[in-house]
Structure formats: structure tokens, C-alpha cells
Amino acid sequence: FDNVDTTILEVVKNNIVAVLKTVENQSTIEKIVRDDQYSELKTAEYLYTEGKNVIDKYSTSTVCLLKIINLVEINEKISRKTGDNVITQVCREIKQNLSPEYLFVRYMGPKFAIVFSGIELNAIVSFMGQLKEKIEKIEIEGANPKINIVLSTYYKGTALEGLTKKLEEYLDEADKEENTINYL
DSSP states (O other): OTTSOHHHHHHHHHHHHHHHHHHHHHHHHHHTOOBOTTTOOEEGGGGGTHHHHHHTTSSEEEEEEEEETTHHHHHHHTOHHHHHHHHHHHHHHHHHHSOTTSEEEEEETTEEEEEETTOOGGGTHHHHHHHHHHHHHOOBTTBOOOEEEEEEEEETTSOHHHHHHHHHHHHHHSOTTOOSEEEO
């Protein structure tokens, strides 16, 4: 290294440090994947670790984010226990109707993510409409869950976390009464 410019050595050092930090961050994310208590699903971190490996076997997939829009109201007006039961029942209904190769996780709070690996968006629309009807017919202690759904296409090699964040923002900013299926 005697005749090597110190600027080049500094750039190489910084790149090595950046790679090591990235590996450390990935390891941390992989270790925080847990199972959610009420939904019995993996948490969102699973999507970005082991789940991403499954998803990236295909060039395109459909990502669905759904939100139980009246969960807070159920928790406040009936009880938190009923709200927890709504989560459990909604997740059971979805799991019963999903093929095992699709990823289904508790995204956060009242939001859930489903990734239909290798399936195009237009092939999912009818299925999600039927599933939405089934879910909204569930009655738990006088409460019926209402869900809002947003779908988008994921392309292999793009930022999955960026896409799910965009879908989450859409659900969070949607009118509280919006109870449809949307496509981004």
C-alpha cells in the first residue's frame, strides 16, 4: 500500500465499513421476526427477510395490504378482548382461503400484508372481493369487521419495504369510511 493514494484507501475502508453495517442490520432484522399473539402470524419483519427469498423466486408478485378499519371502534365501544377476537377470527378466515405458498403476516396494528408470489394483480381482484365479503359477514359479539384493501404489483429487485410503506400510507390517509379494494 506504499504507493497507493490515501484517498483511495479511505474510500475502500468506508465501503468495507458500509458492507459490515449492512450485514449487521440484516442480521438484527432477521432476529426480531416473531409470531403475533392474536393472529398467530409472523410479524412484518418476516417479509423483508425469509419471505423476500420466497417472493424473489418470481419476477412479479401482487402485494396486498388490508386494514380492519373499525378495530379501534370495536375496542372502544365493546371491549379490547372483542377486538382481539376480531383479529383472530379475521386471520383464521384469511388463512383458510389462502394457498400455503402465499405469505400472510401481521403488518402492524390493524394492518395485515398478503403477498401472492408469482401472481399478477388482475388474477387476485375477484378473490379479494370474495374474501372481503366473507370477512365482513363474520359477527363477533355484535361486531362485524370492516376492511379496506389496497393492491399493487411488486417487481423482483425493487424495494419491497418501499412498496409496503406506500400502501400503508394510502390506508392510513384514506377516509375512515372507505371500505373498498383499491389498486396502486
